[in-house]
Amino acid sequence: MSVVETESLTKVYSGGVRPFSAVSGVDFTINEEDFISVMGRSGSGKSTLLNLVAGLLRPTSGSVSINGRKISELDDRSGSFVRNSEIGYVPQGQSLLGNITVIENVVLPFTLFKRPGEPYGRAKDLLERVGVGDLADSRPKNLSGGEQRRVSVARALMNSPSLLIADEPTSDLDLETSSQVMELFSEINREGAAVLMVTHEPDTANYGNRHFTMDAGKLTERTA
Amino acid sequence: MNVRTLSVRNLSRRPFRTVGLITVVAVLAFSLFAGSLLEESLENGAENVKKRLGADVMLVPKGSGYDAEAILLKGEPNAFYMDKTVVDEIVKFKGISEVTTQFYLTTVSDAECCDFPVQLISFDPETDFTVTPWIEASNGGGIGHGELVVGSAISLVGDNQVKLFGNEFPVAARLGKSGTGLDTSIYMTQETMKDVAKLANDRGYPSPALDGIDSQISTVLIKAEPGYDTYLLVQDIRFDGVNVDVIKSTNITAGLTQQMGSLIGYVKVFEVMLWLLAVVVLGVLFSVSVNERKKEFATFRMMGATRRKLSSLILGESSLVSAAGALLGAALAALFVLPFSDSIGSAIGLPYLAPSLSAIASMFVLSVAVAFAIGPLAAIWSARRIGRSETHSMFTEGN
Numbered sequence: 001m002s003v004v005e006t007e008s009l010t011k012v013y014s015g016g017v018r019p020f021s022a023v024s025g026v027d028f029t030i031n032e033e034d035f036i037s038v039m040g041r042s043g044s045g046k047s048t049l050l051n052l053v054a055g056l057l058r059p060t061s062g063s064v065s066i067n068g069r070k071i072s073e074l075d076d077r078s079g080s081f082v083r084n085s086e087i088g089y090v091p092q093g094q095s096l097l098g099n100i101t102v103i104e105n106v107v108l109p110f111t112l113f114k115r116p117g118e119p120y121g122r123a124k125d126l127l128e129r130v131g132v133g134d135l136a137d138s139r140p141k142n143l144s145g146g147e148q149r150r151v152s153v154a155r156a157l158m159n160s161p162s163l164l165i166a167d168e169p170t171s172d173l174d175l176e177t178s179s180q181v182m183e184l185f186s187e188i189n190r191e192g193a194a195v196l197m198v199t200h201e202p203d204t205a206n207y208g209n210r211h212f213t214m215d216a217g218k219l220t221e222r223t224a
Numbered sequence: 225m226n227v228r229t230l231s232v233r234n235l236s237r238r239p240f241r242t243v244g245l246i247t248v249v250a251v252l253a254f255s256l257f258a259g260s261l262l263e264e265s266l267e268n269g270a271e272n273v274k275k276r277l278g279a280d281v282m283l284v285p286k287g288s289g290y291d292a293e294a295i296l297l298k299g300e301p302n303a304f305y306m307d308k309t310v311v312d313e314i315v316k317f318k319g320i321s322e323v324t325t326q327f328y329l330t331t332v333s334d335a336e337c338c339d340f341p342v343q344l345i346s347f348d349p350e351t352d353f354t355v356t357p358w359i360e361a362s363n364g365g366g367i368g369h370g371e372l373v374v375g376s377a378i379s380l381v382g383d384n385q386v387k388l389f390g391n392e393f394p395v396a397a398r399l400g401k402s403g404t405g406l407d408t409s410i411y412m413t414q415e416t417m418k419d420v421a422k423l424a425n426d427r428g429y430p431s432p433a434l435d436g437i438d439s440q441i442s443t444v445l446i447k448a449e450p451g452y453d454t455y456l457l458v459q460d461i462r463f464d465g466v467n468v469d470v471i472k473s474t475n476i477t478a479g480l481t482q483q484m485g486s487l488i489g490y491v492k493v494f495e496v497m498l499w500l501l502a503v504v505v506l507g508v509l510f511s512v513s514v515n516e517r518k519k520e521f522a523t524f525r526m527m528g529a530t531r532r533k534l535s536s537l538i539l540g541e542s543s544l545v546s547a548a549g550a551l552l553g554a555a556l557a558a559l560f561v562l563p564f565s566d567s568i569g570s571a572i573g574l575p576y577l578a579p580s581l582s583a584i585a586s587m588f589v590l591s592v593a594v595a596f597a598i599g600p601l602a603a604i605w606s607a608r609r610i611g612r613s614e615t616h617s618m619f620t621e622g623n
Contacts, residue, residue, distance in 0.1 A: 080531075095526075100230065112524075
């Protein structure tokens with residue numbers, strides 16, 4: 001079964017002088033073995049597409065299904081639960097909460113809905129896995145950009161999602177750190193989670209196994 | 225780790241802002257509780273003046289009306305006299321049920337019981353209906369020759385005694401606190417008053433009334449027949465040309481209510497203004513804080529937080545701040561106002577009697593509740609705004 005399936009997905013913003021179609025009639029499917037990279041100019045609709053897939057935006061028309069459930073038609077609580085349990089989101093730039101420790105940041109997604117079990121053991125394992133296990137009790141401000149991004153990835157994996165969404169995951173990282181983070185994404189993909197990534201950087205996009213281009217709201221798959 | 229823990233962490237990591245917010249609520253809670261105490265104490269005091277006076281009408285020498293009210297309301301001791309024959313002129317009036325008289329004397333600073341001048345009042349146990357009920361309620365008996373009955377503010381020495389002009393007098397009863405000038409009064413029989421006046425004279429404080437103590441009085445206290453309109457009685461006395469000032473107990477209460485009304489009005493206006501100011505200040509501060517934290521809230525949404533969860537995070541923080549401020553402010557008000565109620569009463573110059581413990585507890589709870597409400601109320605707008613915002617725009621605006 002596909003992890004993500006969109007049907008004629010459209011988002012039109014009508015707040016400006018004239019309506020602006022950020023995403024226009026997108027039909028695509030993401031399977032669990034897919035590592036999708038989406039490239040495109042600024043304003044082409046990439047981030048809007050990610051937000052639509054994550055259920056953070058309601059489409060003007062069309063639909064998004066996550067593992068068979070139409071997230072675009074769910075109420076806020078149900079949609080949030082799908083996002084929390086089936087999607088891991090790695091936002092652009094620094095996104096850790098500064099008032100809590102690294103491990104508490106990782107644990108947060110687990111605590112947003114009632115779940116059985118103890119989250120700290122898994123959080124510690126995830127931090128070890130992304131290579132920052134020794135920083136579990138540090139404050140985010142004491143971490144480098146690369147370390148913070150790794151913690152964001154660990155946090156996104158906390159609830160074992162079937163889809164990992166990453167918005168410009170290497171935009172503010174040096175080359176070495178970028179490749180380490182992208183290796184991590186590849187590893188996660190090989191272990192069974194689909195990845196949907198938006199990037200401006202061709203080197204980063206090359207880690208994907210399916211490549212798309214976004215232009216004026218239209219999504220086109222590039223074939224080799 | 226949950227939303228409440230996160231709220232506590234967020235507040236503790238911004239100590240300056242948190243202390244500022246708590247202070248705003250604490251000032252409001254302080255003023256609410258202190259204001260309520262003041263209001264209730266003044267109303268209690270006014271009610272008690274009427275009860276303690278015990279008479280419907282009080283007659284004093286012409287021109288002494290203001291001084292007599294000052295004794296009752298402000299505790300300013302004074303003495304004034306008129307001929308005892310005035311009683312014969314009074315008893316003929318229609319509608320009188322009981323009549324009794326009192327004789328006043330004041331001490332000076334060597335009363336040895338008190339740091340303040342004391343009002344000495346003698347009464348006739350045979351006819352009295354004003355003090356005797358309070359004495360009976362206090363000791364179940366009466367008062368004998370040489371014995372005193374003291375107001376609540378009079379200090380005792382040794383074995384339940386009061387020292388006046390170098391001599392110790394046994395205390396037969398101590399009256400409960402009234403919040404009026406009568407708390408600084410000492411009651412005795414006419415015979416005891418003669419002894420005290422002689423002692424004062426021997427000590428070099430001659431009393432001009434000493435020679436006329438059997439023929440003079442300070443006040444005539446009248447109890448009207450049940451159902452009889454005291455207004456008619458007062459009119460009769462005035463029209464008959466009796467050379468006295470007439471004080472109606474209901475007029476005293478009405479006068480007090482009028483004086484208190486403006487004071488309580490100012491307190492209430494101040495409280496409402498402060499409440500609104502606190503809501504606006506907290507509302508602005510929460511709004512600024514939410515703007516600063518848009519990226520944080522967007523991240524929460526990306527992790528799967530519901531809009532309600534975001535709102536509860538903001539409301540949770542504001543509730544914690546409000547609860548801390550409300551409890552702190554009300555507790556400080558209790559600490560500073562309750563022990564100094566006597567001084568406050570003196571400073572205001574109106575009868576002041578603190579309410580019962582249960583009434584104080586109710587006011588405390590109410591003040592805390594009203595002060596607590598401003599935090600969530602001030603944060604509602606910010607919480608609604610953040611709950612409706614689009615995640616992506618929050619995230620980019622928060623950068």
